[in-house]
Amino acid sequence: MKRLRTAIIGMGKMGKIRYDAMKKHGGFDIVALCDTNRHNLENFTEPCFLDWKQCLEETELEAIIVCTYNAYIPDIVCEALEKGLHVFSEKPPGRNLADTLRMQSSSEKSSSVLKFGFNHRYHNSVIEAKALIDSGLIGEVVCARGVYGKAGNPNFSAEWRNDTALSGGGILLDQGIHMLDLMCYLVGDFTKIKSHVDQLVWKNMPTEDSAFAIMETDKGQVASLHSNAIQWKHKFDLDLICTNGYIALNGLLTATRSYGEERMTYYRKDLAGKTGKLGKPLEHTLCFNTDESWDLEIEEFYEAIVKGMPIKQGTIEQAVTVMKLIQTIYQYGEQ
Ligand SMILES: NC(=O)c1ccc[n+]([C@@H]2O[C@H](COP(=O)([O-])OP(=O)(O)OC[C@H]3O[C@@H](n4cnc5c(N)ncnc54)[C@H](O)[C@@H]3O)[C@@H](O)[C@H]2O)c1
CATH class of the missing domain: 3.40.50.720 (NAD(P)-binding Rossmann-like Domain)
Known part of the structure; x- marks a missing residue:
């Protein structure tokens, strides 16, 4: 070798x-x-x-x-x-x-x-979700909702991550970037952006503790994001609603396990209700207990x-795509 x-x-x-x-x-x-x-x-x-x-x-x-x-x-x-x-x-x-x-x-x-x-593209739940979408089994993704939140620690405001000269931005650039990148990967290219960027709890810092974005692709797919450092119980949730079913990614396997176990749940639409009741369907859930992402x-x-x-x-192209989104979210999100 x-x-x-x-x-x-x-x-x-x-x-x-x-x-x-x-x-x-x-x-x-x-x-x-x-x-x-x-x-x-x-x-x-x-x-x-x-x-x-x-x-x-x-x-x-x-x-x-x-x-x-x-x-x-x-x-x-x-x-x-x-x-x-x-x-x-x-x-x-x-x-x-x-x-x-x-x-x-x-x-x-x-x-x-x-x-x-x-x-995050290498997490098992994401790999499975991408494969399922690409298979066409549950149709096209029409909308996505993502929450990625952590609890800022007692030293949060003094961390280099919140020193804009060193970091360039707050929680959106640090952690939300992963969720945004997954949305680009699993949904599409977002061209219309509305946003709100704020300090809801961590006041007097140069950076945000919350960024909200609603984004739309040229095909009309819509995604909403809340990236934050005020989610006192760590949370990683991404819902993908498709024309013929849905996918839910809940939790993310990390060294501390603080985002919970990593699960990918999906359901293929069955409006005749042969496999479960309408609105309360039988789902498939995959649980992952290993993280090979690194x-x-x-x-x-x-x-x-x-x-x-x-x-x-x-790739550098994916990097440019997500950084364009972040620039727009910051630009239009500040009050
Ligand atoms: N891929 C991921 O999931 C993931 C997760 C966490 C952090 N990160 C990224 O990794 C990078 C480092 O984050 P971290 O959590 O390891 O932070 P950290 O503070 O633990 O480590 C950063 C290290 O870089 C050193 N350093 C800073 N400037 C340097 C320079 N000019 N030359 C040499 N060393 C220098 C610091 O002394 C420190 O030891 C950041 O860009 C962060 O966004 C990525």
């Missing part, structure tokens, strides 16, 4: 998750780690750097994984692409659309692989580099 000489830039929570997934995969030789906070490099035996530029200059690399604060993502991604390195970067793809377009421009001039961590993402990155396979999930 070819082993790719790889560095991880940013060794916080996500850097460590990516480190473990790459070790498990076996196709990566982790030859350098970088973090501006030396404490996050303790207990690793790999060569460590405090400065990402020095890391890229002094290490012979084929690929990098970027897990820093959002503000640094574009500089690191663009410079790595210019050096001919393959890049896997965390979401969001920068702080704003301009950052994402800058990375797109660098990517167009490069033959390297570029992939972003739209990790492994599948790293696998796709590896296959793209080594076998020349196309990136399907987390």
Whole structure:
């Protein structure tokens, strides 16, 4: 198995998750780690750097994984692409659309692989929902309703995630981006947007704790989203109403299990009521107790580099699409 000489830039929570997934995969030789906070490099035996530029200059690399604060993502991604390195970067793809377009421009001039961590596409419930929609069994998706909410912790307002210079936005950019990306993936391209962006509880922060959006595609499909940091019990729910049935995604498997168990329920319309009562149908529910999402993402990155396979999930085009939506939601949502 070819082993790719790889560095991880940013060794916080996500850097460590990516480190473990790459070790498990076996196709990566982790030859350098970088973090501006030396404490996050303790207990690793790999060569460590405090400065990402020095890391890229002094290490012979084929690929990098970027897990820093959002503000640094574009500089690191663009410079790595210019050096001919393959890049896997965390979401969001920068702080704003301009950052994402800058990375797109660098990517167009490069033959390297570029992939972003739209990790939720690899959750089992989402994989099953996509397969079911594509099968045509329950018809076309006509509308979607999504809630993705977390409880901000006591230190919430002081987190880097709510420092706009480092993050670029609030809960919508941090977490809601996943739900928006899934809506684009499972429903379509949204062209009309109405929104409301607010601080309903966490006042006096530069960022929102709630973003509401109602979006419509050119085909007339409608989706509504509530992304928030005031859902004191963590919640991930996505309903997809189709012409011949429905799909409900409830819960999301995470390390803490705080979003509950991950389930995908679906029902194929049977108005004659042969399989259950009208309005109270017999449903199929799939429960998932494993999360292979990190492994599948790293696998796709590896296959793209080594076998020349196309990136399907987390492309720069998907990144641009979702960042355009976020820009519009912010632009029209503020009071
Ligand atoms: N894909 C997902 O589901 C998912 C989940 C959580 C976070 N993320 C994303 O991952 C990224 C990191 O988030 P996190 O939760 O790991 O945060 P974190 O605070 O735990 O880690 C970020 C790390 O980056 C380091 N860092 C910051 N600037 C740096 C720089 N210029 N050079 C080197 N290191 C630098 C920090 O010291 C810190 O150790 C963010 O972009 C976040 O949005 C993605």
